[in-house]
Amino acid sequence: MLQFAKWKVTLILAIILAGFIFAAPNLISRDKLESLPGWVPRTVFSLGLDLQGGSHLLYEVDTKALIAERLNGVMDEVRTQLRGANIGYTDLAVKDGAVRLKLRDTGSLDAARAALKKAAGTLALTVSDDGNVEIRFSEDAARAEQIDAVTRSIEVIRKRIDETGTKEPTIIRQGNDRIVVQLPGVRDPQHLKQIIGTTAKMTFRLVDEAAAVSGQLPPTSEWVPSAEGNGEARLPLQKRVMVSGENLTNAQLSYDDRNRPAISFSFDSIGGRRFGEATSQNVGKRFAIVLDGKIISAPVIQTAIMGGSGIITGNFTSQSAQDLALQLRAGALPVPLTVLEERSVGADLGADSIAAGKLACILAVVLIVVAMLVLYGLFGLFANVALILNAVLMTAILSIFGATLTFPGIAGMVLTLGMAVDANVLILERVREEMRNGRSPVTAMETGYREAQATIFDANITHLIATLFLFQFGSGPIKGFAITLIIGIVTSVFTSVWVTRLMTSIWLRRTRPKQLPL
Structure with a gap:
C-alpha cells in the first residue's frame, strides 16, 4: 500500500495534467483561443441543439428515383447490347420497377440471354420461353443501393454545410432511408435548406x-x-x-x-x-x-x-451563382431529398436547459461533497478531490473528441458524479470493517483496497455492458446519454481507485498514524 511504483505515479500525474490542459480551453472564449500559440489545444466540446437552440431537419432519401435512374441506364445498355447482337425486340420500357421487353424471335433466346446478362450486370434477369424479358433489382440489391445512396448523401450534405461555415452540425442516418440534420445556433434554416436539398447534378x-x-x-x-x-x-x-x-x-x-x-x-x-x-x-x-x-x-x-x-x-x-458553385464543389446528391420534418429550438429553451443542468450538477456536487466529508472525514476529502478530477477528465475527453453535449449528456454527467464515489464508499466501508477486526491502519487500508477492488471492477463492468447496449441500440439523445456515461465509468474507476489510493499512500507514508480517522 505504501509503495507506489514511480512509473505509476508518473502515469497518474501525466493523465491528470493532460486532463487540465485539454479541459482548460472550455473556459476561454473562441476569439481568445484563436489568438493563442498554435501548440495550445483548441478543441472544445460544443453545446447541442437542445442547449443552444437551432434547427432540426429530417430528410427522406427518394430511393425510388435512384432505382428508376439506374433502370433507365440499364434500358439504354439493353438497347445497345441487343442491337450489337442483331437481336430484334419490341416494347422496351421501364414499367412497374423493372426493365421489360419482348423478343421477336424466340429462337435466339440463348444469344439474347448472353447479351442481356452484360446489360443487367448484378440485377436479376428473367427470360421466359415466350420471349418476355424482365430485369429488376432483387431485395438485397435494392437495399444495398439504398444504403449506398444514404451514405453518399450524408457525405455530400456534410461537405455543403461545412462550406457554409456552420459549426458543429450533426448529420446522422435514421432508419434505412432518412437523414437527420441538426444545426445548432441556426435560427433560420431556409438558405441552408436550399443548399442542402438541391440535387446539383450537372x-x-x-x-x-x-x-x-x-x-x-x-x-x-x-x-x-x-x-x-x-x-x-x-x-x-x-x-x-x-x-x-x-x-x-x-x-x-x-x-x-x-x-x-x-x-x-x-x-x-x-x-x-x-x-x-x-x-x-x-x-x-x-x-x-x-x-x-x-x-x-x-x-x-x-x-x-x-x-x-x-x-x-x-x-x-x-448569391445563386455562389450557392450553385458551392453545391458543385461539394458534389451532386445521388438522389433527391424530401423534407419530412422541420422544427426550431429557441435559445430561451436552450438557456433554461443549461440553467437546469448547471443547478443539477451544482446540487449533486455539493450534496456529495458534504456527505463524504461528514461520513469519512479526511478520506472523504480525498474522495472529493477525486470527484473534481473525474469531472475535469470527463470534460477533457469530451473536448478531445469535439463531442456535442446535449441535455441527456448532462444527465449522464450528473449520474456519473453520483456513481464516482461508489468505489470510495465500498473501499472505506471495508477499511472500517478491517479496523474493527483489529488490523493496523496500513494493513486495514491495504486489505480494504485489495478486497473491494474486485467488487468495484465487477460493478463497473456490468454498468459498462448495459451502457454499451444503450449506445448500440439507442438513437439520438440515448446515444448522447450513453457516451457520457461510458466516459464517466472509465474516469471514475481511474480517479476513485488509483488517484485516491495514491493520495492515501502519500498521507500514510508521511504521518504513520496509529489510528485511522474514520
Whole structure:
C-alpha cells in the first residue's frame, strides 16, 4: 500500500495534467483561443441543439428515383447490347420497377440471354420461353443501393454545410432511408435548406439539331426543359452524357465579359480530356449544360476547349451563382431529398436547459461533497478531490473528441458524479470493517483496497455492458446519454481507485498514524 511504483505515479500525474490542459480551453472564449500559440489545444466540446437552440431537419432519401435512374441506364445498355447482337425486340420500357421487353424471335433466346446478362450486370434477369424479358433489382440489391445512396448523401450534405461555415452540425442516418440534420445556433434554416436539398447534378450534353428542326425525337434523345422558360421552352438533347459533373474539381463565383454573375469551373484530367474531345469534335454545335433536369445554358461551341476549364453563364444572381458553385464543389446528391420534418429550438429553451443542468450538477456536487466529508472525514476529502478530477477528465475527453453535449449528456454527467464515489464508499466501508477486526491502519487500508477492488471492477463492468447496449441500440439523445456515461465509468474507476489510493499512500507514508480517522 505504501509503495507506489514511480512509473505509476508518473502515469497518474501525466493523465491528470493532460486532463487540465485539454479541459482548460472550455473556459476561454473562441476569439481568445484563436489568438493563442498554435501548440495550445483548441478543441472544445460544443453545446447541442437542445442547449443552444437551432434547427432540426429530417430528410427522406427518394430511393425510388435512384432505382428508376439506374433502370433507365440499364434500358439504354439493353438497347445497345441487343442491337450489337442483331437481336430484334419490341416494347422496351421501364414499367412497374423493372426493365421489360419482348423478343421477336424466340429462337435466339440463348444469344439474347448472353447479351442481356452484360446489360443487367448484378440485377436479376428473367427470360421466359415466350420471349418476355424482365430485369429488376432483387431485395438485397435494392437495399444495398439504398444504403449506398444514404451514405453518399450524408457525405455530400456534410461537405455543403461545412462550406457554409456552420459549426458543429450533426448529420446522422435514421432508419434505412432518412437523414437527420441538426444545426445548432441556426435560427433560420431556409438558405441552408436550399443548399442542402438541391440535387446539383450537372451534365454536359449535345443538342440534337436534327430533332430540333424536324420535331421528331429519336430513341437516343429526349426533350429537356429550359430553366428560364418555366417548362415551356425546351430543347431535344442527346441522352448520352458527354461530361459529368462528377469530374469537376472546382467551381467558383465569377463574372462574364458583361460583368454578370457566372460560374467558372475546372475538370480533373479525365473530365478535361472528355471535355476537350467533345468540344473539338462538335465545333459549331450547341452544347447544353443541364442542371437537375433543366437546361441552364446551351451555347454554340466556337472552338475546341482543351484546358479542362470553362465558365457557365445564365440567369444568375451573385448569391445563386455562389450557392450553385458551392453545391458543385461539394458534389451532386445521388438522389433527391424530401423534407419530412422541420422544427426550431429557441435559445430561451436552450438557456433554461443549461440553467437546469448547471443547478443539477451544482446540487449533486455539493450534496456529495458534504456527505463524504461528514461520513469519512479526511478520506472523504480525498474522495472529493477525486470527484473534481473525474469531472475535469470527463470534460477533457469530451473536448478531445469535439463531442456535442446535449441535455441527456448532462444527465449522464450528473449520474456519473453520483456513481464516482461508489468505489470510495465500498473501499472505506471495508477499511472500517478491517479496523474493527483489529488490523493496523496500513494493513486495514491495504486489505480494504485489495478486497473491494474486485467488487468495484465487477460493478463497473456490468454498468459498462448495459451502457454499451444503450449506445448500440439507442438513437439520438440515448446515444448522447450513453457516451457520457461510458466516459464517466472509465474516469471514475481511474480517479476513485488509483488517484485516491495514491493520495492515501502519500498521507500514510508521511504521518504513520496509529489510528485511522474514520
